[in-house]
Amino acid sequence: MSLTLYYHPLASFCHKVLIALYENNTAFERRIINLAEPADRAELEAIWPLCRFPVVRDHARAVDVPETSIIIEYLDRHYPGAQPLLPTDPDVALDVRLWDRFFDHYVQEPMQSIVLARLNDIQCDQTSERTKLKTAYKMIEKRMEAREWMCGASFSLADCAAAPALFYAATVLPFPEEYDALTTYFDRLMARPSVRRVLEEAKPYFQMYPFYDDIPERFL
Numbered sequence: 001m002s003l004t005l006y007y008h009p010l011a012s013f014c015h016k017v018l019i020a021l022y023e024n025n026t027a028f029e030r031r032i033i034n035l036a037e038p039a040d041r042a043e044l045e046a047i048w049p050l051c052r053f054p055v056v057r058d059h060a061r062a063v064d065v066p067e068t069s070i071i072i073e074y075l076d077r078h079y080p081g082a083q084p085l086l087p088t089d090p091d092v093a094l095d096v097r098l099w100d101r102f103f104d105h106y107v108q109e110p111m112q113s114i115v116l117a118r119l120n121d122i123q124c125d126q127t128s129e130r131t132k133l134k135t136a137y138k139m140i141e142k143r144m145e146a147r148e149w150m151c152g153a154s155f156s157l158a159d160c161a162a163a164p165a166l167f168y169a170a171t172v173l174p175f176p177e178e179y180d181a182l183t184t185y186f187d188r189l190m191a192r193p194s195v196r197r198v199l200e201e202a203k204p205y206f207q208m209y210p211f212y213d214d215i216p217e218r219f220l
């Protein structure tokens, strides 16, 4: 098998790439990395010294590919499937990349900061992170009033980024009740077979998540 994915089934950025792989039925080998294990850490560090995952090793092309957005573009280019995740129209592709960046920087990052503070039992002012999430929710609500997927009628890289970011963000800061478009989009994402499969595989690990009690019953 050509591809090996270094990942952990609970990690939100790993979910983003798993969704892309499942969307296209791409064959890959799994290498679960437990960052608490020094040997696992060393293995990941040898590939990507920043020690962040996921990383894909492509044995056939002899390259290691880090960074989720780059991995998904790489898969789209070299291992295309039935569901292209980057549109061929360059302007639509730019829009997809913009919303992918939006979810990584303005949903994942503040959410992860809040989660890490809870994990490490750090009491700190989280006003800035919560404000970023509130602004992001408001922007998604407005954008999704007239859209099926983030960048139009087709599921894309932006939706791969959105699903795990919103899944975990909702546990640290619930969506405002009046945000129907955001809630409908979230439910649509959660019903997508690739996303369901990722969440099903994460189930055995959910108890390790510091906001476990805030995961809705339907996902447990």
Ligand SMILES: N[C@@H](CCC(=O)N[C@@H](CS)C(=O)NCC(=O)O)C(=O)O
Binding pocket: 011, 012, 013, 014, 035, 051, 052, 053, 054, 066, 067, 068, 069, 104
């Ligand atoms: N920008 C990176 C972010 C990857 C990332 O932050 N992954 C987390 C897991 S969700 C990680 O490796 N955390 C380990 C750490 O921070 O030590 C990407 O898109 O791949």
